[in-house]
Amino acid sequence: MIDVHNMTKKYGKLKANDNINLSVAAGELxxxxxxxxxxxxxxIKSVCGLLRYEGSITIGGHExxxxxxxxxxxxxxxxxxxxPMLTVGEHLEFIAKAYRLESWEERAQELLRRFELDDKQLKLGKELSKGMQQKVSVCCALLPEPKTVIFDEPLVGLDPHGIRELKNLIARLRDSGCALVVSTHMIESMEDNWDVTYIMVKGKIERVVRRGxxxxxxxxxxxFAITEGQLQGGAQ
Incomplete structure (x- = not known):
């Protein structure tokens, strides 16, 4: 579903990503x-089409x-x-109209209930805490029922209930056949469900690790065995 081939991103002379190859299949975390x-x-921003880069990135076979x-x-x-001036409910309505979704209201209410936002639907974006903003962001991303989902540090700022719900939801998305990428510093939060891990050091994928x-x-x-060894080696 997500395929990155020989992708390089430069900022001037700095290679932020250096010849990256990555593949995530349907039903894989x-x-x-x-x-x-x-x-x-x-x-992540390159995969999402937010940055220019060299190389090839496809989603479900599409550029x-x-x-x-x-x-x-x-x-x-x-x-x-x-x-800032849209309510929680209006954010979901905006996504529904942008994606031309039909019969989306029930799914929107389910997502809001899951993240304890059903009583916050009339609150403006500017009135929400960081954690609540993160929950709204998750709801907006999942409303169109995407086949691939990328999470960049998704647990930061969430309360314990939000963390539990998001972890459960990620597991359910994986089981339903979604291709998932989760970038995180909270390694222990992903210990139970991951299939493949890409460990990056200095712009390169240093190691690809499969659960087996x-x-x-x-x-x-x-x-830590990989990254600390690399960092120590670079400091000598």
Whole structure:
């Protein structure tokens, strides 16, 4: 569903992403890990069609800038950006009209209830806390029922109930056949459900780890063995 081939993103002479290759199949949960500055957010924004890059990125076989690709993709950014003068309910209505959705109201109410926003529908975007903004962002991304979803640090700012609901929802999306990418620093939050992990260091994918490759090991231990070794090696 998500295929990245030989993708490079430069800012002047700096290569934020250096010849990235990544593939996420339907029903697969891919975790993107790396220290600050590794290039994770640049990769995500490139996949979502928000940045220019060299190489090839397709969503469901469609070039990622096309309308067909965008209809398949849901994106939850690290920092939610809501319209300050739209209510919570109006944000969902805006998405429904933008995607020309039919019979969307019941699904919208289900998402709002799941994230305890059903009593906040008349609140303006500017009146919401960071955590509530994040929940609205998740609801907007999932309303069109995308076949691929990218989450950039989705758990930051959420309360315990929101974290539990989002983790459960991610598991359900995976089981329903969605291709999922989750970029996070909260490695332990993904320990139960991941299928493949891409570990980035200095703009490159340093290691691709599949669950079967590390039987008996924690993903967190594998991550630190790779990244700390690389960072120490670079400091010598």
């Amino acid at each position: 891919a975790v993107l890990l790396g220290p600050n500055g590794a290039g994770k957010s640049t990769l 990622n800038h096309t309308v067909e690709a965008k209809r398949l993709l849901g994106y939850v950014p690290e920092f939610p950006v809501l319209y 490759d590390i039987a008996g090991q924690r993903l967190e231990d594998v991550y």
